[in-house]
Amino acid sequence: MEGSAFCKKGLIARIKAWFRIVEQAHQNVQKTSLTSRTAGCTRLISWIPPDEGWIQLQTDGSVVTSTGKAAAGGLFRNNLGQCKGAFVCNLGSCSITAAELKGALEGLKIAWQRGYRRIQLNLDSLTALEIIKQRQNDNHRHGSLAKQFSYLLNLDWEVTVSHVYREANCAADFLANKAHDFDFGTHPFNVCDVDLVQWLRHDVMGISHERFTTNVI
Template structure:
């Protein structure tokens, strides 16, 4: 089991999701995985990935790169999950702020990540708070 975090600095949520997905797929390909289930709770990114939406828009380059890697000799199934079933990804996204710019891959998961993976698999629900920054 491994994990990765991406720190892209300031960018849109869509750009972060697409770039993070691309980086994860690159890692999976390099490691040798050939059957992937890609979970995301962000439907905009899922639509771009599933429909190979590489029209001319501000995420077109990332979308084309995703299309290229998805066309490799492997099976990638895209799955929409509710945010409440994606705590491990949320944990990693928040942890990315502790790292320098770029992608960082780990061959071992820390205890906190393993805890969140177990919560996701078992379907344990936790309420989320939204803090008003205004």
């Protein structure tokens, strides 16, 4: 009897051990699956010039957290990386998304006035990009800005709108921050700022920055 009881206890222990092994294996499979679906990698990000015959419009927005003051800036570049003009906008107070949108709007208006008819608009804000692509949405808090984009994008010209990482938008970021030093309103200029030149060279030289990105499979 004692031997029989001992064998039963041993069998139960082995069964429990197998259950633990199977459970652990199941958990490992789940972890592996989750990791594969959200796999990440480090990428080198650098500025990419537009195609020949196109003008690249890079814009960015900026908001000072402590004051709520907003600004935006942007520049126009050809396929050689040459700056064909720039602008800054002191916007008063607004959200960062509104600043991104208003900066892009001002850039498109200036581009149209200057006769550019093939524009590649680059932004590093996915939120602003989505609003622009929706064109019109009366229920959205930025609906009035979306309508202005709809009007501009329907003019007789070619405009593409793309997202770029911030690491590839350094020149526009510099201008957006510099815009806080200007009076309220939009200030376009033909001669690029001396301090901006270093960012132009930085991009043309192909200097890249590491960025960790995740990809959901």
